[in-house]
Amino acid sequence: MLPHFTWTDYxxxxxxxxxxxxxxxxxxxxxxxxxxxxxxxxxLWQRAEKPPPSG
Numbered sequence: 310m311l312p313h314f315t316w317t318d319y320x321x322x323x324x325x326x327x328x329x330x331x332x333x334x335x336x337x338x339x340x341x342x343x344x345x346x347x348x349x350x351x352x353l354w355q356r357a358e359k360p361p362p363s364g
Contacts, residue, residue: 336343
């Protein structure tokens, strides 16, 4: 059975499993940060109300 799998198949499977794993771990441990980042109150593309103080 194992000779039917190529190294490309193996590498692709490991990459997909790794991506899924890190997505799940990220969603579990960084849920609040992700929610804040994508919330409508956090608009990184808008300009600041006043410029930062010059020092």
